[in-house]
Amino acid sequence: MKLDEIKEITRNIVIEIIASNSETDEKPATFDDDDSLIDGGLIDSISSVQLIEECIQNFGILIHPAELSLENFDTINRICQFIQSKLDETNNGTNSGNKSSFFPL
């Protein structure tokens, strides 16, 4: 998967989460690829779990709880980088480990 493609899917996931938390149909505030989503409050701490779940489902990746952090998930660019590296791991067959220890626990 190309980075652009990952980015588009990720942006859509984020937009979806923000919209699903809003009780109105209006479009959410705009954000850039380097805007802080969780620290900046666009996605609250509770909804960050939803963000992770959507990434797991949309990209078919496994995420270890130790990989859940602002470092990997706070901006669109960081999420994309992280997902890219995860997909590379899968393709190279280096994604080993016990499945049960992955998120969701």
Place this chain on the structure above:
Amino acid sequence: MELIQEISQVFFRYKGKAATSHYIPPKSLITLTYGQLEKRVRELADFLLKQGMQPGDLVMSYMAKSLELVVSILAVMLNGGVCSSFYSKQNPQYPLKLLSIAYPRFLLLDESTLRNMKKSMKIAGLEKRYPVYMKYSEFEGTAFSQDLSGKAIYVLSDPSSKNDGGNEVPAIDHRLNEAAWCLFTSGSTGVPKGVLISRKDLLRRAMTEIEDYELTDQDSLLSLLPFSFDVGLNQLLSCILSGGHLVILNSWFPRDILTTIRSQSITGISGVPSIWADTIAYPKEPDFDQNIRTLKYITVSGGDLAKNQLVRLKQYFENVKIFKTYGQTETFRSSMLKPFDFEGKMTSVGRPVKGTEVFILNDQGEVNPPNIEGEIVHYGVGTMLGYINDLGGTNGKLREIVESVRGTVKEGKLVFTGDRGKMDGEGYLYVLGREDGMIKTLGYRVYPKEIESCILEHGHVKNAAVVGIIDERKGQAIIAEVVANGVLDKPSLIVFLRERLPYYMIPGEINIVEHIPMTENGKIKYTTIKEKYEERRFLPNHS
């Protein structure tokens, strides 16, 4: 004005010491010393005075949790104003709703909320309906710049709200003169209510917390909760007033929390159940005990964990003191379970905090004997002054002292919490649930929490929410939404529940869902879940 004096004193006393930091793990850390914090706070306070701010003015901060927010809050307090902080980027209507309830004199925004606010007002086309909005300096805003982080605070003012009220503006709420804070609760009706807390009680609550958590200027507290939540606000004030260091982290990921404890030498954390539920599910790193060695205490506030989770929490944080607290926005904090009671009284929320009394009253207003359930009624420190601009709502919640408690309390008001609970023979309080969340099924009264805690005992369940919906046959039918922890087999869960609960408490329907809707404070949004199932009753294809 004691609160203002106390704040001025800590600024003076701790000048060169770290006051507050904003940490974004692993590397980004911005810190303000008490001296730097004071400089910014005084500058903003003076700026607001120049804009015409007067004591008793309501000032709302609409911004993400940041150092700028801390500066804003303290500046308003220093000017004798009433602060209110809220944050909701997801729902553009929410800020507008709050403005139309509280009519703040000033709005403090950051760059992104300013953008958001302009947009929401434009979309809502509010110029005509609420003329007052448009007077917020036509959204030009006056930027108040801070040199350290480079982020500006935008000050929007509404000169009209102070005067005669104008068209639709209510006359100024006289309670604002005594108040220091306006906390918004969502309220069961969905209409937010602004709870006014007095300056005196805010200070008394902070002092009690300093005493209970034994805070000193050597403490570094981790701030995870919003300041729009009384527990988060209380932590901010008790930390600052003890000369401690407040570290802001806007992430509830266990790894970020543990990294922050280690790298910032955190000594205390005020938390809500969902934070701890995630943390105890996080595999311990090999050097865990060494990494968290500075941590002295944590709190479980704003809800409860199931018993097995509490046991696990104690095992996880073996050498850390655990406090449980209970309260409502309208009462601030009512009770506390102290660490030495944790093992013995784990499922209770402890005893009334200093300066308060808690009563369990029956429907006739009589005090119930031990172990008999009734409504939890609060008296003393933390009692709200009232809801802003809502006398009717205030009178429903704040009532005159009833005859049965006159022996204990003489003057003031009682807060009827709407929570059901009981007290044991030793005075420990047990919270059963909300009066309006109580499920009446087959003639029994059942609280969602009783069923939820049992479901949570199951090893393959991560989270659960139980609601009752109208049912012709049973009165109410019980539905459970369950988030699986790994693979969850529904029939086995039902067998598990049958072994532990009476028949009338077994949910008629169990749905495995991906997540349970929660508020930003980590509370389950029961109304949202309930609505979903109630709506379903009217769909044609549902039998």
